[in-house]
Amino acid sequence: MTRAVFEERLFGVLKWxxxxxxxxxxxxxxxxxxxxxxxxxxxxLLDPAKWWPTLDQIWGFETYRAVLRxxxxxxxxxxxxxxNSSIVAVSTVILTLAVxxxxxxxxxxxxxxxxxxxxxxxxxxYLFPVVIVAIPLFVMFSRMGLRxxxxxxxxxxxxxxxxxxxxxxxxxxxxxxxxLEEAGRVDGLSRLGVxxxxxxxxxAPAIAAVALYVFMIAWNEFLYALLFVLEKRELWxxxxxxxxxxxxxxxxxxxxxxxxxxxxxxxVLFFAxxxxxxxxxxxxxxxx
Amino acid sequence: MTAAPAKExxxxxxxxxxxxxxxxxxxxxxxxxxxxxxALLVVFPLLWNVALSFQSARLIDIQDASIIGFEPTLKxxxxxxxxxxxxxxxxxxxxxxxxxxxxSILMGLWAALALQKAFRGRALIRGLVLFPYVVPVIAxxxxxxxxxxxxFGIANEWLGRFGVPAIDFLRTxxxxxxxxGLFTLTIPLALVTVIVFEGWRYFPFAFLFILAALQSMPKxxxxxxxxxxxxxxxxxxxxxxxxxxxxxxxxxxxxxIWTFNKFxxxxxxxxxxxxxxxxxxxxxxxxxxxxxxxxxxxxGMILAAILVVVVAIYFKFFYVExxx
Numbered sequence: 001m002t003r004a005v006f007e008e009r010l011f012g013v014l015k016w017x018x019x020x021x022x023x024x025x026x027x028x029x030x031x032x033x034x035x036x037x038x039x040x041x042x043x044x045l046l047d048p049a050k051w052w053p054t055l056d057q058i059w060g061f062e063t064y065r066a067v068l069r070x071x072x073x074x075x076x077x078x079x080x081x082x083x084n085s086s087i088v089a090v091s092t093v094i095l096t097l098a099v100x101x102x103x104x105x106x107x108x109x110x111x112x113x114x115x116x117x118x119x120x121x122x123x124x125x126y127l128f129p130v131v132i133v134a135i136p137l138f139v140m141f142s143r144m145g146l147r148x149x150x151x152x153x154x155x156x157x158x159x160x161x162x163x164x165x166x167x168x169x170x171x172x173x174x175x176x177x178x179x180l181e182e183a184g185r186v187d188g189l190s191r192l193g194v195x196x197x198x199x200x201x202x203x204a205p206a207i208a209a210v211a212l213y214v215f216m217i218a219w220n221e222f223l224y225a226l227l228f229v230l231e232k233r234e235l236w237x238x239x240x241x242x243x244x245x246x247x248x249x250x251x252x253x254x255x256x257x258x259x260x261x262x263x264x265x266x267x268v269l270f271f272a273x274x275x276x277x278x279x280x281x282x283x284x285x286x287x288x
Numbered sequence: 289m290t291a292a293p294a295k296e297x298x299x300x301x302x303x304x305x306x307x308x309x310x311x312x313x314x315x316x317x318x319x320x321x322x323x324x325x326x327a328l329l330v331v332f333p334l335l336w337n338v339a340l341s342f343q344s345a346r347l348i349d350i351q352d353a354s355i356i357g358f359e360p361t362l363k364x365x366x367x368x369x370x371x372x373x374x375x376x377x378x379x380x381x382x383x384x385x386x387x388x389x390x391x392s393i394l395m396g397l398w399a400a401l402a403l404q405k406a407f408r409g410r411a412l413i414r415g416l417v418l419f420p421y422v423v424p425v426i427a428x429x430x431x432x433x434x435x436x437x438x439x440f441g442i443a444n445e446w447l448g449r450f451g452v453p454a455i456d457f458l459r460t461x462x463x464x465x466x467x468x469g470l471f472t473l474t475i476p477l478a479l480v481t482v483i484v485f486e487g488w489r490y491f492p493f494a495f496l497f498i499l500a501a502l503q504s505m506p507k508x509x510x511x512x513x514x515x516x517x518x519x520x521x522x523x524x525x526x527x528x529x530x531x532x533x534x535x536x537x538x539x540x541x542x543x544x545i546w547t548f549n550k551f552x553x554x555x556x557x558x559x560x561x562x563x564x565x566x567x568x569x570x571x572x573x574x575x576x577x578x579x580x581x582x583x584x585x586x587x588g589m590i591l592a593a594i595l596v597v598v599v600a601i602y603f604k605f606f607y608v609e610x611x612x
Contacts, residue, residue, distance in 0.1 A: 003519050004518075004519045004520075015401075019403065022399050022417050025420075026416050026420055026492075029431045030419060032435060032442060045439070048442065048444075051442060099325060103318060106318035107319065110311060110314055111308070112314075113312055113316075115315065125326060125330050128592070129548075129568070130549060131568045131588055132592055133337070135337055135340065135575060135581060136333035136337045137333050139336070139345075139581065142350060155325070155329060158325060158329075159329035166322065191314060216422065223551050223572075242426050243426060255430055256431065259426070260427075262426065267422070267423070
């Protein structure tokens with residue numbers, strides 16, 4: 001057997017082992033999270049090796065009920081957090097797209113003074129530490145009374161998702177043939193009309209990918225939420241809610257139920273749009 | 289560009305000016321909202337952070353802090369740089385950042401190589417592999433905490449079957465690992481665990497980039513190597529790897545910057561305990577736990593300065609640009 005043949009066989013086997021390895025490390029933690037979220041904590045403490053739940057336990061949804069129940073009924077009030085997170089994430093998506101599409105179009109297609117500066121500046125900002133911005137924003141919002149409000153969170157998320165939106169959409173807009181837009185002009189569309197009737201429909205896949213990313217960023221965000229709305233429980237987003245479950249008094253299986261609740265929409269969205277997302281990721285480079 | 293007015297004859301010159309100006313005004317109008325938002329919520333705070341770092345500002349009396357009317361002081365820098373743990377935090381930050389970046393890129397490379405050729409079910413596996421990256425960090429961090437829990441975590445349950453006594457991975461500063469009874473290796477266990485988490489969470493990002501690069505590689509060189517009887521390792525060493533250098537170089541830069549600036553992961557996994565405190569966690573600690581906004585701002589400035597220096601050095605000496 002020559003070295004070449006030996007290597008072919010060796011790596012042929014290693015390849016399959018690797019595929020299994022990566023599938024397991026990617027999937028197992030989520031499976032474990034899901035399984036534990038259905039179990040009563042006593043069961044788990046009794047025998048940690050038996051981490052999968054019984055059918056009855058799954059059907060009972062005990063931990064989920066406790067987590068979702070309002071606080072005054074002895075639960076953790078997650079329904080409110082789900083509502084807050086949804087409001088914040090959806091508003092962020094709408095605002096970011098509204099502002100971002102126009103700006104990206106401007107950078108991609110319109111000649112104006114300072115265009116280069118703006119586009120380089122946006123990329124630099126994208127690389128800057130979030131923490132540094134967070135300190136003065138905390139002070140600023142305290143003084144403007146925007147702390148302890150969801151508006152504060154929404155505009156901060158808008159500002160922090162705009163650079164990546166610009167970056168991703170600009171590239172896509174540039175790839176749309178100019179002739180199509182010119183044809184629209186000839187047919188009597190105004191410049192805004194061209195954006196609305198030609199550019200946006202043609203860029204729909206990219207816009208969808210950006211929308212999903214922005215949604216994920218806003219939905220998952222933790223630091224700003226911690227800084228801005230921690231003091232008002234009725235304004236907590238899901239990440240603060242889950243964080244609160246991480247203490248000695250709360251059974252860990254409830255923590256897992258909270259984790260499943262925050263992850264589920266993201267995983268569903270991701271599966272629904274995986275193809276857009278992987279393409280968008282490599283074209284824009286999404287911060288994480 | 290699209291609507292750039294046609295430069296034709298001298299006679300039309302006078303009409304070009306207003307057109308160009310209108311074009312310019314249109315562009316500015318479109319971008320203005322974005323610029324305003326970013327200026328107000330990113331650039332202005334950044335500048336304010338500079339001011340805060342030279343100001344004695346505490347959380348309690350922050351309401352009265354003025355942006356410009358204050359007596360500048362270097363006290364905050366003194367406090368931050370003089371803190372007993374400053375250098376150890378800095379060292380931890382670098383180990384965490386470099387370790388996490390390299391690990392995620394190596395794992396991403398490995399995964400990309402394994403999934404490079406098409407097989408049945410590859411699309412599904414490729415989607416699954418992205419999970420660690422898309423799951424909310426808070427859920428990922430907590431499930432790791434529980435998997436590694438010394439009382440009921442699955443990791444210790446499995447290790448226990450091999451007779452290993454329970455290990456508290458996230459709260460053990462240093463762990464003496466006996467290597468086949470020959471010698472003992474002292475490892476900063478909590479820090480290593482956090483780095484492994486980083487590798488796990490961000491390898492999908494590297495994977496996607498490297499896979500895209502692999503798939504866009506011209507096939508002819510590889511085929512030529514095959515015809516010449518090159519073995520797989522030779523092909524990887526002399527054909528694939530050199531072609532991947534530019535993408536790996538960009539990946540390292542991005543991962544370094546983002547990991548260096550990262551706060552959530554360490555904060556959620558260990559709270560900065562057991563020798564895992566990185567600069568960003570320290571900043572939040574100065575601000576919230578100790579209420580010293582000035583010191584937090586000063587440390588933030590130091591973080592940014594280090595980042596700028598490191599990135600400049602990287603660009604000068606290590607960055608490999610794509611040869612077009």
